[in-house]
Amino acid sequence: MEKLMAEPRRAFQQPVSLPPAPDGRVKIAARGVDVFYDRFQALKGITLEIREKAITALIGPSGCGKSTFLRALNRMNDLVPGARLEGVIQIDGDDIYAPGLDVVALRKRVGMVFQAPNPFPMSVFDNIAYGPRVHGVRDKHQLAEIVESSLQRAALWDEVKDKLREPALALSGGQQQRLCIARVLAVEPEVVLMDEPCSALDPISTLRIEELMRVLRENYTIVIVTHNMQQAARVSDETGFFLMGELIEFGPSSGLFTTPRDRRTEDYITGRFG
Amino acid sequence: MHDMPEPRTREEPLVAPPAVGKLLPLVSPREGRRPEAPAGTRWGPWLAEKLVAINGLLVIIIVLLIFLFLLRDGLQTFRYVTVADFLGGRNWYPLSEEFGTLPLILGSLYVTLGAVAIAVPLGVACALYLAEVAPVMVSEALKPTIEVLAGIPSVVVGFIGLVVLTPAIREVFHLPTGLTGLTGSILLAFMALPTIISIAEDALVAVPKSYRPGALALGATRWQALRGVVAPAARSGIIAACMLGIGRAIGETMTVLMVTGNAAVLPKTLLQPLRTMTATIAQEMGETVQFSSHYFALFGIGLVLFLITFVINLAADVALHRMAGRQR
Numbered sequence: 098m099e100k101l102m103a104e105p106r107r108a109f110q111q112p113v114s115l116p117p118a119p120d121g122r123v124k125i126a127a128r129g130v131d132v133f134y135d136r137f138q139a140l141k142g143i144t145l146e147i148r149e150k151a152i153t154a155l156i157g158p159s160g161c162g163k164s165t166f167l168r169a170l171n172r173m174n175d176l177v178p179g180a181r182l183e184g185v186i187q188i189d190g191d192d193i194y195a196p197g198l199d200v201v202a203l204r205k206r207v208g209m210v211f212q213a214p215n216p217f218p219m220s221v222f223d224n225i226a227y228g229p230r231v232h233g234v235r236d237k238h239q240l241a242e243i244v245e246s247s248l249q250r251a252a253l254w255d256e257v258k259d260k261l262r263e264p265a266l267a268l269s270g271g272q273q274q275r276l277c278i279a280r281v282l283a284v285e286p287e288v289v290l291m292d293e294p295c296s297a298l299d300p301i302s303t304l305r306i307e308e309l310m311r312v313l314r315e316n317y318t319i320v321i322v323t324h325n326m327q328q329a330a331r332v333s334d335e336t337g338f339f340l341m342g343e344l345i346e347f348g349p350s351s352g353l354f355t356t357p358r359d360r361r362t363e364d365y366i367t368g369r370f371g
Numbered sequence: 372m373h374d375m376p377e378p379r380t381r382e383e384p385l386v387a388p389p390a391v392g393k394l395l396p397l398v399s400p401r402e403g404r405r406p407e408a409p410a411g412t413r414w415g416p417w418l419a420e421k422l423v424a425i426n427g428l429l430v431i432i433i434v435l436l437i438f439l440f441l442l443r444d445g446l447q448t449f450r451y452v453t454v455a456d457f458l459g460g461r462n463w464y465p466l467s468e469e470f471g472t473l474p475l476i477l478g479s480l481y482v483t484l485g486a487v488a489i490a491v492p493l494g495v496a497c498a499l500y501l502a503e504v505a506p507v508m509v510s511e512a513l514k515p516t517i518e519v520l521a522g523i524p525s526v527v528v529g530f531i532g533l534v535v536l537t538p539a540i541r542e543v544f545h546l547p548t549g550l551t552g553l554t555g556s557i558l559l560a561f562m563a564l565p566t567i568i569s570i571a572e573d574a575l576v577a578v579p580k581s582y583r584p585g586a587l588a589l590g591a592t593r594w595q596a597l598r599g600v601v602a603p604a605a606r607s608g609i610i611a612a613c614m615l616g617i618g619r620a621i622g623e624t625m626t627v628l629m630v631t632g633n634a635a636v637l638p639k640t641l642l643q644p645l646r647t648m649t650a651t652i653a654q655e656m657g658e659t660v661q662f663s664s665h666y667f668a669l670f671g672i673g674l675v676l677f678l679i680t681f682v683i684n685l686a687a688d689v690a691l692h693r694m695a696g697r698q699r
Contacts, residue, residue, distance in 0.1 A: 173584060205590030215581035218604045227599060228589040277585070284589055 124149040124288065124318045125170060130184035132165050132174065139165045141342045142184070147335075152310060152319045154333035154350065156326055158370065161339040163322045167290050170320065171207035172200050188288070205232065207288040208281035213297045214273035216265035216280075221257050224265045224276060228284035243283050251279035252309050271302025278309065282317075289313065291321040295328065307332050326366055330354045338362045438677070445674030447667040457671060463635040463646075465655065465665040472672055474637045478552065478645040479676075482627055485556025485641050486563060486620040491613050493560070494567030498609070501568070502575035503597055514572065521565035529629030532558045537630060544642055550632030552641040558626050563616035570615060574608020575601065614687035621680060624649040648676050 125147040132140040140162045147153045155163040165174065172193065174180040186193050193203055205228075216224050225244040226234075234240055244261070248254040253275040257268065265276055274294060281289055291310075295303040310319060310332050323329050329336050330350055337347040338359075346353060346362045357363040364370060448457060452470045460471020497517075501510040536557060537549035544553075578601050586596035602609070624647075632644025633654065652669050659666040 171588060173588060176584065176587070201590050201592055204588055209584075209588035211581060211585065211588075213581060215579070215585040217582055217585065217600050227586070228591075231586075231589065231591045231595050231599065280589065 121148040121150055123147070124188065125320075126185075126187045126190075127166075127169075128185045128187075130166070130169065130182065130186060132162070132169060133179075133181045133183075134177065135179040139342055140169070143344050145337055145344055145347050147318065147320060149318050150314060150316065151334040152314050152321060152332055154329035154336045155320065155322045155339060156324075156329050156336060156365075157339035158365070159324075162342040163337075163339045164292055166339070167292055167320060167322050168209075170288070170290055171204050171209055173204075173209065175200065205284050206286055207290060208284060208286035209290040210274070210277050210281055210292065210294045212293045214270055214277050216268070216273050216276050218264065218266060220262050221265050221268070221276065222261040225280050225283045228280060232284060247279040247283040248276075250282050250313070251275045252305065252312070253279055269302075271298050271305060274298060274302065274306060275309065278306075278313075282313075286317065288318045288320065291319065293322055293324060296324060303328070326354070338365060340365070441670060441674055441677060444667055444670035446671075448664075448671035451664040451667070457668075458675070461637055463651070465659075465668060468664055470664070470668040470671070472648070472668075472675065474635050475646055475648045475651050475672065476675065477638055478631070478635075479621065479647040479649070479679075481552050481638050481641055481645060482555045482559060482631060482647055483617065483621045485553060486559035487613075487617055489556060489560035490563040490567055490616055490620070494564050494612070494616060495571055495609060497564070497568045498571035498575060498612070499597065499602070502572045503593075503601065510572075514569070517565050517568050519565075521562075521569070523562075525562065525623060525625040526629075528558055528562055529626040532626065532630040546642060548632060548644060550630055550644050552631055552638060552643065552645045555627040555631040555645075555647070556641060558630060559620040559623055562623060562626065563620045566619055567612045567616035570612035571605070571609045574605040574612065577608065578604045610687070614683070617683065618680070621683070622649065622676075624653050628653055648672050652676075 123146045127146075128144050130140055130143040131138060143162075143166060155166060157163045168174045169182060169186060170188075170193075174182065182194060188203075188207065192198075217227060219227075222244055225247050226240045229240060229243050234243065245254060245258075248257060253272060256272060257276075260268075265273065268276060274297075278289075278294075295306050298306065307328065310321070313319060314334075321329075321333065333350045335348060336350040336353045338345045338353065338357075338361075340361055346357060346359045348358075353362065354366055357366060448470065451468065452460075457470055457472055458476070459473055460469065461473055462469045462471045463474055501514060505513065532554060536554055539549070540546065540551060540554050541549035582600050582604060583596055586600045587593070591599065627647050628650040631646065631650065633646045633650060634644040635646045635651070636644075638645040652672055655665070656669055659669065
């Protein structure tokens with residue numbers, strides 16, 4: 098162990114574009130979170146804090162529980178039959194698993210972007226306007242404004258401003274994923290969860306989404322699950338490493354990727370397994 | 372069949388012109404495989420292809436012949452009665468040579484519309500329940516059961532209607548008789564429901580799974596996700612399901628013959644006995660003298676029925692295509 102600490106492996110060149118990890122206030126706090134799918138325990142005693150207006154990356158091999166933890170944050174696991182959670186998850190100090198909590202209101206605050214782009218089979222405009230409409234916005238001008246500003250924030254406006262009435266499914270994969278991000282932004286969330294948002298995309302589209310994440314970080318708390326460690330190192334402020342349902346290590350990405358404290362983290366980020 | 376190789380050699384240049392074959396030898400597997408493949412192996416596909424083509428053509432020819440036969444005999448009607456009197460006449464007294472089919476057309480229309488009004492909302496709601504709400508166990512048990520209902524012979528449905536529904540209708544609405552248009556509508560709806568439910572459910576299940584979490588993650592309720600995203604995505608399938616159900620209802624004969632009372636009078640409400648076009652043909656065809664005016668008039672009704680069904684199918688088809696075009 099001492100030997101490892103003495104010569105830290107430089108797994109990846111840390112890009113310098115990001116400011117140091119913010120000391121922002123805690124947005125999401127998880128304490129002793131266990132998640133079960135029927136008998137199988139997918140998460141074991143996860144405790145971590147996610148900072149406001151920062152990008153937090155969750156990494157780990159397949160089946161390690163990182164996506165389960167992400168879906169616990171907007172209660173999408175509720176949709177899985179037999180899923181059960183113990184422990185506490187707080188957002189801004191409110192327990193999101195408190196009895197009687199309005200899940201719909203929670204999901205409005207905590208938006209989610211999925212692994213594969215999943216635009217609805219309707220026009221670009223209607224895709225973005227879907228969320229606001231669901232939440233009661235009826236005024237046409239207001240909807241048009243929301244659609245434009247959401248697409249602009251998702252860096253898609255210039256590409257689709259002449260195609261608003263065309264089917265969203267006609268866009269390219271990368272455009273579709275940015276459309277899905279815009280769709281989430283249109284409901285004005287505080288937190289954006291991204292579940293491997295680039296895994297179905299080509300490198301150029303991936304780059305654009307990463308650029309977009311850096312911009313969104315100004316206003317949103319972002320949690321991203323990724324298989325791509327370079328991506329985690331490039332974009333995130335803090336990183337958590339999951340293994341077999343446990344959180345092995347959590348800390349500023351600059352430290353975790355250069356001087357991991359745990360042997361298993363080091364083995365993973367240097368590519369010995371996973 | 373003995374001259375099989377003949378048409379093939381004649382056809383081959385069409386399938387793979389030499390020039391194309393030379394430039395892109397892989398484009399035509401038939402051409403490329405020819406030298407080494409034994410002659411026998413290519414007969415199977417050739418035969419299958421031709422059989423399918425012949426069958427397809429045969430079906431089209433038969434349908435055309437039926438239509439021509441219907442047209443020939445149906446149009447004879449107008450030697451005895453004008454088109455306006457035939458379609459607009461209020462009296463159907465074939466023995467007195469009065470062939471006004473308006474009561475029959477309206478009768479069919481009333482009964483069918485009544486059936487649609489009952490079956491479409493119920494069927495779509497049931498499909499939504501099975502596809503989206505019911506636990507897997509329940510929907511897996513219910514769906515085959517519902518599909519079995521489609522196999523009940525229409526005579527049996529009519530009989531159940533006579534025994535169970537007719538007295539009930541009479542009591543509930545305080546009518547002199549329970550043999551009414553409404554009775555027919557309810558039974559037709561019952562017969563169309565399995566088709567509508569089964570096909571609409573298939574359409575809903577075929578909607579990509581990713582749409583639901585996508586909508587829910589935006590803060591939509593389950594109902595909003597269902598109504599705003601899932602159901603519209605399955606729209607063309609649901610419409611097709613309704614059209615097929617209506618198709619079944621409009622052509623159904625035996626059930627309506629048994630329970631609608633068969634009074635060829637102009638129907639004012641669904642709560643009175645009425646008579647449909649199909650029931651008229653079924654009931655009277657056996658009693659007419661062949662090639663008499665009555666005989667031709669019944670074919671005339673058949674022609675009208677055919678045209679109505681044709682227009683409905685055409686409209687459904689156009690609607691479906693327009694929908695598909697817009698979604699893509």
